[in-house]
Amino acid sequence: MFRLAADEELTDEKLGEFLRQHAYESTFRYQQLKNAYETDYPIFYQEKKPEWKPDNRIAVNFAKYIVDTMNGFFMGHPIKIAADEDSIGKFVEFLDQYNDQDDNNAELSKICSIYGKGYEMYYVDDAANIGITYLTPMDAFMIYDDSVLCRPRNFVRLYLDADNVLHGSVSDESKVRYFTQKGRLVWEEEEKIHGFDGVPATEYVENEEQLGIFEPVLTMINAYNKAISEKANDVDYFADAYMKVLGAYVDDGSVKKIRDNRIVNFTQGMRDILPEVEFMSKPDGDATQEHLIDRLERLIFQISMVANISDENFGTSSGIALKYKLQAMSDLEKTKERKFTSGMNRRYKLIFSNPVSRMKKDDWVKLHYRFTPNFPANVLEETQIAQNLDGIVSQETLLSVLSVVDNAQTEIQKIEQEKERAQETAAEDRLLERLRDEQQNVLESAGS
Structure with a gap:
């Protein structure tokens, strides 16, 4: 964590020190995690064997599997946001649609799973609407004060241009400054007022330790890749004895x-x-190799706490047994849910503080988030639970039980609209029936 005393100025020298620390961590930690997710493992860079020896390089990308499985479990169903007031709910719905926030949330969650943390930045775009974008910790970092509360002091965003020159911006509680690194930091004269009541960015974390979800098992993944590559070498050896x-x-x-x-x-x-x-032929170590490969695979999923849903025995479970198999991953999801909720609170607190939102600063406390883990859906069971809850809980809570309902408030509005249309149709039918009766009575009277 980058810390700066509350009464200390962010000088060029201090910022340069932070930039060097960030570059070091990006090179020796974040880049390795990125490579692992993208199937770029150390097995591909080991010293080549003699030409007459088999030299297979096989990488099984457990890192990507773990991240994508957890991300699908956590964000497979979009986050549902309910508001105490309709005007607030409509603004949040517009804001999220305008920024494709369901996709942003999923990508931000994936970034956190890979690197242990990620960032979200806010700005006012050319159309005078609030924009939201996500960044990896390789592209940005937050500077906090040295108090026990760790208040954000500055947000630094970085990028390289086509000539490999480093550019960046530094945001504080009121303005944004831009710089270029050309041996030293060269600042642009123009400063921009961002309009947010605080540093316009949020740091999201995977867990308190800010560890990537597969980072604790990365050494085991490398060992697995080495073992299965040697296994393939042995197969080639025996085929060419x-x-x-x-x-x-x-x-x-x-x-x-x-x-x-x-x-x-x-x-x-x-x-x-x-x-x-x-x-x-050389001595056969097949049993030892298979034992090592099987043990590594079990440990990778066990320590990462992510279920191997591709296992052939997984699909045969049902009901409560399936939930027990997903218990560890569900516990991990709950921890991530609390961290994500904290980030979203800061998101809407900052956005509502900007005059462009036309919201009151404290309206963010009227938002309520609902995360729905992507368990295999049993719609019949959900409807039975909803029927049993009828008359016990509110209609909004009742509808939120159903996975097929994305937004309970919107669904309630649709139900009310359907009732109104049904009542109008029924009234029209009664009116037509009365008119027909009156017409029939007139005809009968005329005939008499």
């Missing part, structure tokens, strides 16, 4: 006949010793 012939001379022509006809036929050798013909 050498034949030895003892007690007889085999010329080139005979070697060709043996290879083509696959028949070995020698007369009695010298000193009444029959020729010995067999393949040379």
